[in-house]
Amino acid sequence: MKECSKIEEICMTVYMDDILLSSKSATSLQTWYDNLIMAADRSKFLVNLDKSHGPSNKTTVFNITLSHRDMKVDERRFETFMEEYQKSDNPFQKHGIGAYVGTVSKAQALQLDVPLPPQFITSNLKD
Numbered sequence: 001m002k003e004c005s006k007i008e009e010i011c012m013t014v015y016m017d018d019i020l021l022s023s024k025s026a027t028s029l030q031t032w033y034d035n036l037i038m039a040a041d042r043s044k045f046l047v048n049l050d051k052s053h054g055p056s057n058k059t060t061v062f063n064i065t066l067s068h069r070d071m072k073v074d075e076r077r078f079e080t081f082m083e084e085y086q087k088s089d090n091p092f093q094k095h096g097i098g099a100y101v102g103t104v105s106k107a108q109a110l111q112l113d114v115p116l117p118p119q120f121i122t123s124n125l126k127d
Contacts, residue, residue, distance in 0.1 A: 007032070020061050029055040064104055072105045085112045 009028050013020040019036065023029045033054045040047050053059070058067040063077040073081065078101070085097045094112075102109035 003035075015062065018061055020059070026055045073101055073108055078108055082112055 007028070009023050009025055010032050011022045013022075021029055021032055021036070023032075037047060037052075058065060060066070060074050063074045065072045065074050072078070081097050081101055085094055088094050088097075098109055098112055101112060
């Protein structure tokens with residue numbers, strides 16, 4: 001990781017045990033992804049292969065879907081936020097949800113006040 005972080009064409013973001021690499025060069029990205037996977041294996045660090053993938057035009061990390069010049073709260077997480085927002089009578093909770101979603105995507109934040117169809121409101125479903 002230390003060696004990769006020194007490479008100018010690679011941007012590495014680390015949060016807890018999540019590592020995100022980005023670059024304009026797919027070749028460099030694949031090389032450094034492979035190097036990190038091998039280094040993790042040598043260090044006995046378990047890589048969650050369900051969440052890990054090589055270079056892609058889009059990825060989801062931290063419940064946020066990232067692509068070139070676009071960022072959105074992950075669809076499932078956004079649906080949860082939207083349901084909680086619409087159920088809430090607490091203006092502070094609504095402000096908190098709206099403020100967070102708005103920092104990620106203004107377009108999604110504007111959708112929070114649009115009523116959800118009944119089939120999306122899980123509190124209406126029977127256990």
